[in-house]
Amino acid sequence: MSKDLEDKAITYLRHLERTDWAAARAMCSATATVWHDDGEGDSTIEENIAGMERQIGAIASMRYAVTRQLSSADEVIQQHVVHVAMKDGARFQVHAAVYFGFADGLITRIEEYAGRPTSPDA
16 A cells, blocks of 8 residues: 555656646645645645646746655655756756655645755756
8 A cells, every 4th residue: 555655646746747736636635735844834735736836937847856755554755856947947956855644545734844956966
């Protein structure tokens, strides 16, 4: 079961890469919440995806490179690096650790601890 959840966590990220917001949302429960380490507190999955939609206009591409996953019966913790290319030619990467909580095969909770953007060569 935990390998299935690891695959689901990656599939969720692939939907974000393709800006397939509806497919990403469909992987989440109706009451899913998202927390980032930005001091803003919890948001709903709808608020989180709407925020990504607002920011995507300047981004040419983004790719999540998963470097490690650990899982149990209903949760996945992973490290990944988000590689971002902006439409103006700028490139950067963000290292992150993310917790995914699941119930009945759907994402119920996402917690993301992200570093500061760095040069892709860092």
